Amino acid sequence: ETGVTQTPRHLVMGMTNKKSLKCEQHLGHNAMYWYKQSAKKPLELMFVYSLEERVENNSVPSRFSPECPNSSHLFLHLHTLQPEDSALYLCASSQVRTSVNNEQFFGPGTRLTVL
Amino acid sequence: LAKTTQPISMDSYEGQEVNITCSHNNIATNDYITWYQQFPSQGPRFIIQGYKTKVTNEVASLFIPADRKSSTLSLPRVSLSDTAVYYCLVGSLNTGGFKTIFGAGTRLFVKA
Numbered sequence: 712e713t714g715v716t717q718t719p720r721h722l723v724m725g726m727t728n729k730k731s732l733k734c735e736q737h738l739g740h741n742a743m744y745w746y747k748q749s750a751k752k753p754l755e756l757m758f759v760y761s762l763e764e765r766v767e768n769n770s771v772p773s774r775f776s777p778e779c780p781n782s783s784h785l786f787l788h789l790h791t792l793q794p795e796d797s798a799l800y801l802c803a804s805s806q807v808r809t810s811v812n813n814e815q816f817f818g819p820g821t822r823l824t825v826l
Numbered sequence: 827l828a829k830t831t832q833p834i835s836m837d838s839y840e841g842q843e844v845n846i847t848c849s850h851n852n853i854a855t856n857d858y859i860t861w862y863q864q865f866p867s868q869g870p871r872f873i874i875q876g877y878k879t880k881v882t883n884e885v886a887s888l889f890i891p892a893d894r895k896s897s898t899l900s901l902p903r904v905s906l907s908d909t910a911v912y913y914c915l916v917g918s919l920n921t922g923g924f925k926t927i928f929g930a931g932t933r934l935f936v937k938a
Contacts, residue, residue, distance in 0.1 A: 753930050753931065814875065818869055822871055
């Protein structure tokens with residue numbers, strides 16, 4: 712257990728559906744991240760929130776919409792996805808400090824399949 | 827951000843010491859070197875982090891030469907459960923702290 716939980720663990724959706732992924736961290740961290748990991752590809756950073764403000768958006772299509780209502784929760788809203796969006800979606804959190812590089816704690820991920 | 831280069835895969839046997847080297851020729855003065863481990867269908871897990879010389883914790887050692895253009899993760903006496911992908915990351919609070927870039931990693935396979 713890393714202190715970061717994600718729900719659901721598995722999700723199957725059609726291209727016209729709307730769904731949301733949820734991430735919650737119980738570590739008191741001040742930064743949260745969404746990553747995408749496709750089969751046999753490196754992790755791709757999608758979004759970063761620091762102190763509930765989005766500080767990074769790596770050219771992610773608008774069909775992915777993040778939301779960070781507070782420092783403990785992060786959502787990824789999905790709509791009109793494509794089959795190539797099928798992947799493992801990972802959430803992470805970290806405590807940004809001034810002296811060291813921030814260690815990220817990852818959740819177990821949501822395995823998303825788009826039909 | 828400094829780009830990292832690692833071997834794609836490595837094989838080892840139980841009980842052996844495994845050394846995985848990462849090249850990061852463009853490492854910046856403020857950059858730290860961090861290693862993560864990832865098992866299939868799980869999120870990466872922090873292993874160790876260092877800035878220079880040698881760092882050791884309960885699971886691994888990290889060796890960083892004076893020029894810091896490479897680093898070596900050393901796993902002592904590996905077991906079957908150490909079979910995983912190992913990622914080397916380079917970054918700092920200002921640049922890499924948020925903009926973390928994972929490379930392809932090194933897939934370690936430990937055999938009995």
